[in-house]
Amino acid sequence: DAIGLVFYPPSPRAVTQPLAREICLAMPPFVTTVALFVDPTAEQVESVLSFVPVDMLQFHGKEAPAFCAQFGHPFLKALKMSADMDLIAEAGRYQQASGILVDSYHADIAGGSGEAFDWSRLPTGTQWPLILAGGLDAGNVAQAIKQVRPYAVDISSGVESDKGIKDAIKVTAFINEVQGVQ
16 A cells, blocks of 8 residues: 655645655555655755655656666656557666556646556566556446556546545545455
8 A cells, every 4th residue: 555645736636745744654554655756856856855754756757767766765657658658668767666657648737637548558567567547446447457457556536526635435435446356
């Protein structure tokens, strides 16, 4: 299990460092806390790391492999499945990543668009943990898991009642669907 903390001010899901710290300190054991960034400066990442006790970083922009790896924390690299995306080649650039998160491509949105993409475009038997995101909700996550067999799934807008507002009933339904897949 993991919880993502968004450090991208334009996002309706963005959190402040004090709130993120409070959330991290309240997490039970075995819940991974993830700091999500979109094209940050090194100083922005270091500022968060100096105050918020996160376990992992997630980069959702155009960050270079060396940039992502410089912080001494495990990281995930999000790749957007645009029409011309060569996932194997692009993921191969991020050898130090703990996993590759694949998300829907949207020219104007960094993530959380609520739009799914064609899962049949994803390769099988990848050498890296594949985290599936993009348009998932309780109505399609079981099928997505059965079809893609990802290492994990990532959810945001699919469990919201409004942009940035998580809905406990939708979260529970999503978790139940994930746990019900064999």
